[in-house]
Amino acid sequence: xxxxxxxxxxxxxxxxxxxxxxxxxxxxxxxxxxxxxxxxxxxxxxxxxxxxxxxxxxxxxxxxxxxxxxxxxxxxxxxxxxxxxxxxxxxxxxxxxxxxxxxxxxxxxxxxxxxxxxxxxxxxxxxxxxxxxxxxxxxxxxxxxxxxxxxxxxxxxxxxxxxxxxxxxxxxxxxxxxxxxxxxxxxxxxxxxxxxxxxxxxxxxxxxxxxxxxxxxxxxxxxxxxxxxxxxxxxxxxxxxxxxxxxxxxxxxxxxxxxxxxxxxxxxxxxxxxxxxxxxxxxxxxxxxxxxxxxxxxxxxxxxxxxxxxxxxxxxxxxxxxxxxxxxxxxxxxxxxxxxxxxxxxxxxxxxxxxxxxxxxxxxxxxxxxxxxxxxxxxxxxxxxxxxxxxxxxxxxxxxxxxxxxxxxxxxxxxxxxxxxxxxxxxxxxxxxxxxxxxxxxxxxxxxxxxxxxxxxxxxxxxxxxxxxxxxxxxxxxxxxxxxxxxxxxxxxxxxxxxxxxxxxxxxxxxxxxxxxxxxxxxxxxxxxxxxxxxxxxxxxxxxxxxxxxxxxxxxxxxxxxxxxxxxxxxxxxxxxxxxxxxxxxxxxxxxxxxxxxxxxxxxxxxxxxxxxxxxxxxxxxxxxxxxxxxxxxxxxxxxxxxxxxxxxxxxxxxxxxxxxxxxxxxxxxxxxxxxxxxxxxxxxxxxxxxxxxxxxxxxxxxxxxxxxxxxxxxxxxxxxxxxxxxxxxxxxxxxxxxxxxxxxxxxxxxxxxxxxxxxxxxxxxxxxxxxxxxxxxxxxxxxx
Numbered sequence: 001x002x003x004x005x006x007x008x009x010x011x012x013x014x015x016x017x018x019x020x021x022x023x024x025x026x027x028x029x030x031x032x033x034x035x036x037x038x039x040x041x042x043x044x045x046x047x048x049x050x051x052x053x054x055x056x057x058x059x060x061x062x063x064x065x066x067x068x069x070x071x072x073x074x075x076x077x078x079x080x081x082x083x084x085x086x087x088x089x090x091x092x093x094x095x096x097x098x099x100x101x102x103x104x105x106x107x108x109x110x111x112x113x114x115x116x117x118x119x120x121x122x123x124x125x126x127x128x129x130x131x132x133x134x135x136x137x138x139x140x141x142x143x144x145x146x147x148x149x150x151x152x153x154x155x156x157x158x159x160x161x162x163x164x165x166x167x168x169x170x171x172x173x174x175x176x177x178x179x180x181x182x183x184x185x186x187x188x189x190x191x192x193x194x195x196x197x198x199x200x201x202x203x204x205x206x207x208x209x210x211x212x213x214x215x216x217x218x219x220x221x222x223x224x225x226x227x228x229x230x231x232x233x234x235x236x237x238x239x240x241x242x243x244x245x246x247x248x249x250x251x252x253x254x255x256x257x258x259x260x261x262x263x264x265x266x267x268x269x270x271x272x273x274x275x276x277x278x279x280x281x282x283x284x285x286x287x288x289x290x291x292x293x294x295x296x297x298x299x300x301x302x303x304x305x306x307x308x309x310x311x312x313x314x315x316x317x318x319x320x321x322x323x324x325x326x327x328x329x330x331x332x333x334x335x336x337x338x339x340x341x342x343x344x345x346x347x348x349x350x351x352x353x354x355x356x357x358x359x360x361x362x363x364x365x366x367x368x369x370x371x372x373x374x375x376x377x378x379x380x381x382x383x384x385x386x387x388x389x390x391x392x393x394x395x396x397x398x399x400x401x402x403x404x405x406x407x408x409x410x411x412x413x414x415x416x417x418x419x420x421x422x423x424x425x426x427x428x429x430x431x432x433x434x435x436x437x438x439x440x441x442x443x444x445x446x447x448x449x450x451x452x453x454x455x456x457x458x459x460x461x462x463x464x465x466x467x468x469x470x471x472x473x474x475x476x477x478x479x480x481x482x483x484x485x486x487x488x489x490x491x492x493x494x495x496x497x498x499x500x501x502x503x504x505x506x507x508x509x510x511x512x513x514x515x516x517x518x519x520x521x522x523x524x525x526x527x528x529x530x531x532x533x534x535x536x537x538x539x540x541x542x543x544x545x546x547x548x549x550x551x552x553x554x555x556x557x558x559x560x561x562x563x564x565x566x567x568x569x570x571x572x573x574x575x576x577x578x579x580x581x582x583x584x585x586x587x588x589x590x591x592x593x594x595x596x597x598x599x600x601x602x603x604x605x606x607x608x609x610x611x612x613x614x615x616x617x618x619x620x621x622x623x624x625x626x627x628x629x630x631x632x633x634x635x636x637x638x639x640x641x642x643x644x645x646x647x648x649x650x651x652x653x654x655x656x657x658x659x660x661x662x663x664x665x666x667x668x669x670x671x672x673x674x675x676x677x678x679x680x681x682x683x684x685x686x687x688x689x690x691x692x693x694x695x696x697x698x699x700x701x702x703x704x705x706x707x708x709x710x711x712x713x714x715x716x717x718x719x720x721x722x723x724x725x726x727x728x729x730x731x732x733x734x735x736x737x738x739x740x741x742x743x744x745x746x747x748x749x750x751x752x753x754x755x756x757x758x759x760x761x762x763x764x765x766x767x768x769x770x771x772x773x774x775x776x777x778x779x780x781x782x783x784x785x
Contacts, residue, residue: 010126018139025139029129032150033122039477040118041111043160048110049506051531051606054162054356058110059533059544061163064088064097065104066538073283077543086280093275094165095197110534113163121159121359124171125149128370131178136374140383144464145370151468152366153320153475154358164356165199172198173205173363174370180213185257192261196268201360203272207265208334214258215330221249298344305346313351314339317361320474322467325368327375335364353474377453382461479504509604512624516599516611517569519621525558526567527582531606536569545570564588568595568612571604600750602626608680608750620750626682628779633674639775640673674775682750685780688743691773695736738773744780 008014012026020028047053056078064074064087074088074097088097104112125146133142149170159167172195180188196203249255318325325331338360342350349355472478479502517535520526525541533544541558543565559565561583568589588594589612596616601609601623633639 020140020143025133025143026126026129028143029125029146032146033125036122036125036150037115037118039156040121040160041114043156043476043502044111044114044118046502046504046506047161048534049510049605050502051510051604052161052502053531053534054164055530055533056544057164057356058113058162059537059542060088061113062110062534062537063540063542065101066108067540068101072540073280075540077541081543089279090276092165092199093197093272093279094199095194096165096168108538110163114160117159117163117167120168120171121155122150124174127171127174127178128366131174131181131367132370132373134178134181135371138374138383141373141378142370144383145366145373148321148369148464148467148471149362149366151471151475152362153471154317154353155362157353157474157476158355158358161354162356164359166201166356166359168198169195169202169205169359170362170366172202173209173367176206177209177367177371180257183253185253185260188257189260189264192264193268196265197272200269200272200276203265203269204337205334205360205363206268207262208337210258210262210265212330212333213261214255215333217249217252217255217258298341299346300344302344302346306348306351307343309348310343310351313353316353316474317358317365320467320471321365321369322463324372324376324467325365327372328368331364331368331371335361335368338364377457377460378464379454379457379461382464476502507603507605509601509609509624512601513604513609516601516609516621516623519599519611520567520569524567525565526569527559527565527585528568529570531571532569532609564594564614566614568610570612571607571609596620597750599623602680602682602750610750620683622682628682628684628686629777630779631777633775634773638674639772680750681747681777683747685744685746687776687778687780688745689776689778690741690743691738691775692741693736693738693771693773695771 005014009017009026011030012024012028017024017026019025023031060076060078063078064076067075072086075086076088076091079088079091080086100113100116103116128149129142129146131142132145133139136142172191176188176191176195179191192206196206325335342357345351350357513532514535517532520536520539523539523541525543526536526539527543527545528536529545533542536542543559559582564585565582568585570589589610595612595614596618597620598611598613598616598618599621600611603624603626
């Protein structure tokens with residue numbers, strides 16, 4: 001049972017607490033954590049309502065947690081399609097799944113996952129503050145570091161839109177380093193194992209941290225070797241033939257713990273690979289096809305891909321923390337390998353703000369700040385500090401003696417720039433702690449030196465304020481600027497556009513899509529489009545669209561290029577990834593002899609949403625309000641020239657048309673077309689109106705037969721048979737006169753137009769031009785269900 005005083009201190013109560021205003025430092029940190037959790041959950045709600053989740057990762061987690069048992073041990077169809085495996089544990093083994101599972105079963109739903117993830121991220125501020133306080137001897141500096149972490153914009157940009165195992169790394173690694181500097185090595189090794197079994201990158205991070213820790217006694221040993229001992233002592237050897245200094249070094253608890261940490265990291269890494277490859281087979285669940293080692297997708301040839309964006313991303317990441325991790329240069333041992341690994345990736349998800357990989361970057365970035373914050377001179381107007389505790393910041397034993405974690409004596413670890421180390425007051429020979437410098441000068445110093453120190457401290461204070469302003473400016477919570485930074489092509493640049501796309505008041509439609517998804521029978525075989533996957537992921541037979549045919553796993557599923565899936569749940573067909581997965585599906589879904597439309601939602605943030613069922617012949621249900629649209633196409637707005645025409649402006653024309661020209665007798669071809677992938681019409685009656693004119697000499701116009709200019713209008717939806725196939729029987733006008741030609745048509749079901757076009761069968765051999773300025777679809781009457 002927890003010690004009550006210790007529990008009280010954990011939450012900032014009890015004697016000896018440093019207060020800032022009405023609350024203690026630790027209580028302020030808990031406030032930061034709670035606010036962070038609330039903001040993350042709110043952003044998760046916005047991302048969900050706008051269908052902007054990282055739907056794949058969220059969906060496979062929901063599917064894995066919902067389908068434990070009956071031979072489906074954390075079952076994931078996404079992993080099945082990608083790797084031929086049957087379980088999330090074959091892709092990323094993690095203890096997190098086992099801990100989250102009972103919580104999810106008790107409170108099922110994607111927001112349970114969002115809350116669990118937000119708590120893991122927010123609570124990490126507590127061990128981070130304790131670590132910064134321990135190393136700096138200043139609770140207020142610890143609170144500052146925790147506040148910067150709670151404000152860090154990349155975490156809000158990358159984490160709330162899905163559920164990711166990386167979210168659990170910051171709290172584990174901050175706690176690991178905290179207990180390590182407190183010499184609690186056994187607890188540190190336990191935390192390292194827990195972190196290592198979170199996700200496969202974690203053992204690598206722990207191994208790099210072991211190297212960081214080991215550099216401290218190595219530096220002490222090197223400094224000690226430069227001081228020549230008496231000859232008799234230097235020649236002393238052990239029975240194993242080791243000199244006494246080497247023996248003392250190897251016997252150091254810190255050195256032994258660092259070696260154990262490194263070895264543990266290697267063992268955990270291999271164990272995770274072994275579990276990922278064999279666990280489901282050991283449990284009698286067939287289907288794993290992964291080897292112990294996988295190609296992570298990194299390659300040196302990828303370095304040049306999006307190189308500009310990679311460089312600017314890491315500059316931006318450094319700016320969000322004010323490059324303060326450089327106060328503790330040793331942390332580059334952890335940070336640089338991760339920077340290099342992301343640079344060797346081709347996909348820009350590794351180096352963009354809205355990415356869950358920022359949680360991995362948070363580990364070395366904020367560890368560097370926490371371990372180096374003592375070396376940052378700050379003005380009193382920003383941070384007024386009382387005298388620190390006398391025992392703050394001690395380093396565990398090294399080479400048979402103890403020394404400070406940060407350099408307060410010549411034999412210290414060397415934290416921060418050399419100039420600051422020389423100018424900062426150091427501890428006396430008695431080990432008495434010295435108040436960290438706050439830019440107020442030191443007793444006995446010259447006035448010019450005090451003024452120089454004050455200028456440096458003021459500049460550092462302004463830097464901290466700039467870091468805060470930068471995070472506020474680019475945060476997705478800042479709806480005034482809507483994120484400020486956008487990613488286009490290979491570059492990041494300042495823009496009013498947002499990479500997050502979130503608004504504080506999302507458009508309606510999500511709740512209607514939820515109702516439509518509820519129409520799916522239990523355990524139905526359904527092929528579902530990406531943004532909709534989390535809504536049906538509880539179904540073990542829900543498969544997400546993906547470009548997977550080349551990997552050869554599609555043919556083993558209950559659908560393929562010759563067998564349609566039982567259900568299709570998707571947005572407009574123009575955005576289907578059909579061609580790569582099931583090539584014939586784009587034709588099947590609109591073929592009434594194959595599929596029937598069960599229901600649809602006309603307006604959502606991602607367009608209209610449809611649910612098709614194979615062989616369905618019942619009525620179509622409409623979820624949510626519908627409105628017959630009026631759509632106008634003009635040059636530059638989806639109205640384009642046809643194969644037999646060309647662009648030209650008519651002189652002195654009242655409108656700027658598309659000109660389609662042909663004077664060869666008997667020639668036919670496409671004169672104009674409309675290319676629009678998001679045009680969805682409810683069932684009902686419409687008029688297709690075309691603004692047209694002929695152009696030519698009066699003599700030539702008078703020779704055009706009445707039946708010569710005929711337009712065949714055909715419409716189709718991603719390959720399904722034409723739902724409009726009519727001809728305008730007569731068109732003739734005086735030269736240069738604009739007329740409107742109207743073609744009525746009726747839809748007996750909602751239709752998604754991908755393209756429709758006008759063709760000219762016959763023109764006489766005369767220099768006659770046919771101009772089309774605008775094409776409109778206008779409802780002729782109220783739509784019918």
